[in-house]
Amino acid sequence: MVLCALSTQLLRSSSCCALMARLPTSGRRRCCLYSSTQGFNQEEIRQKLRAFPGGSVDLLKQDSGVAVLTVNNPARMNAFSGSMMVDLEEKVSQLENWTEGKGLVVRGAAETFCSGSDLNAVRAISSPQDGMKMCMFMQDALTRLLRLPLVSVALVEGRALGGGAELTTACDFRLMATGSVIQFVHKHMGLVPGWGGAARLVHIVGSQNALKLLGGAVKVDPERGLDVGLADGVLEADEDTPGASTPVQQAEDWLRRYTEGPVPVIQAVKKVVLAGRELPLLEALRMEKEVFGTVWGAPANLQALASKSKHK
Numbered sequence: 329m330v331l332c333a334l335s336t337q338l339l340r341s342s343s344c345c346a347l348m349a350r351l352p353t354s355g356r357r358r359c360c361l362y363s364s365t366q367g368f369n370q371e372e373i374r375q376k377l378r379a380f381p382g383g384s385v386d387l388l389k390q391d392s393g394v395a396v397l398t399v400n401n402p403a404r405m406n407a408f409s410g411s412m413m414v415d416l417e418e419k420v421s422q423l424e425n426w427t428e429g430k431g432l433v434v435r436g437a438a439e440t441f442c443s444g445s446d447l448n449a450v451r452a453i454s455s456p457q458d459g460m461k462m463c464m465f466m467q468d469a470l471t472r473l474l475r476l477p478l479v480s481v482a483l484v485e486g487r488a489l490g491g492g493a494e495l496t497t498a499c500d501f502r503l504m505a506t507g508s509v510i511q512f513v514h515k516h517m518g519l520v521p522g523w524g525g526a527a528r529l530v531h532i533v534g535s536q537n538a539l540k541l542l543g544g545a546v547k548v549d550p551e552r553g554l555d556v557g558l559a560d561g562v563l564e565a566d567e568d569t570p571g572a573s574t575p576v577q578q579a580e581d582w583l584r585r586y587t588e589g590p591v592p593v594i595q596a597v598k599k600v601v602l603a604g605r606e607l608p609l610l611e612a613l614r615m616e617k618e619v620f621g622t623v624w625g626a627p628a629n630l631q632a633l634a635s636k637s638k639h640k
């Protein structure tokens with residue numbers, strides 16, 4: 329419910345967002361960024377996108393409370409077909425309703441992240457109207473991905489290009505494997521980001537760095553990623569050691585420092601950070617109070633008090 333309240337506040341505080349929608353399938357409130365007055369009819373867009381099939385977006389929810397979301401279209405370097413965009417939105421809905429969740433790893437299949445939108449689909453829907461509809465659909469899905477009450481990390485192996493680079497910015501953290509590249513190639517395609525990637529990139533690396541990365545379509549390798557603050561860590565390749573952990577296991581290990589602990593506390597941490605990131609100060613403070621109220625005197629708090637824990 330706090331998440332719904334946060335979403336409501338986020339909508340109120342944003343002039344471009346005006347709609348609170350009810351999801352009949354889940355019975356739980358969730359928000360769309362755009363409304364019908366802005367030409368956003370989600371079901372109509374879904375149907376259009378489904379006309380461009382191929383690949384899938386797969387979700388594995390684990391008992392540990394950490395899920396793995398895999399962009400799966402290896403024949404096209406994990407480019408997003410239309411049906412994969414619909415898949416993504418559906419998987420985000422499932423995660424919005426995952427009450428036991430704490431963390432999320434977002435990755436690509438076959439050791440590469442994602443090469444953006446499927447250029448075959450892009451060519452077929454190249455009219456400005458259709459492009460805007462796809463843009464609204466993906467902005468909505470990726471904004472909701474970032475707003476999940478889960479701590480998320482993009483595991484970047486191989487290439488994250490165009491929309492793939494934008495997808496990395498819809499996670500709280502980015503881990504880059506040795507040899508990987510994040511590149512906002514939009515300029516070379518005569519485009520700018522349209523999936524919310526520019527707005528998020530400015531938040532992550534600041535406007536100067538964002539201008540350099542977008543304006544120069546710069547290839548960001550792990551070293552540069554750490555330098556500008558786009559990457560939060562680098563995963564070393566360890567193929568030669570028998571029994572070495574896989575990149576997904578390494579990402580889960582890395583994430584554990586943030587996901588260890590009771591679900592309500594981890595979710596509360598994400599919610600207060602989200603409020604601070606997206607709301608004006610007074611609203612963020614009010615939201616922090618609301619979230620605080622859900623953990624104060626709750627089982628994890630009482631247990632910690634009873635154990636007289638010291639923080640040495």
Ligand SMILES: CCCC(=O)SCCNC(=O)CCNC(=O)[C@H](O)C(C)(C)COP(=O)(O)OP(=O)(O)OC[C@H]1O[C@@H](n2cnc3c(N)ncnc32)[C@H](O)[C@@H]1OP(=O)(O)O
Pocket residue numbers: 403404405407443444445446447448487489490491492513514517519520521522523
């Ligand atoms: C708002 C969203 C904006 C966007 O996302 S626009 C799209 C931006 N992305 C791109 O322009 C990526 C274009 N692709 C490339 O640069 C290269 O294919 C890439 C990813 C560097 C990989 O190069 P290589 O390792 O040499 O492999 P390759 O070119 O032979 O690719 C293997 C097969 O994958 C296909 N592929 C890669 N990216 C694709 C895409 N985005 N849409 C559709 N198909 C794509 C490529 O055509 C090739 O297929 P095929 O084997 O020739 O049938």
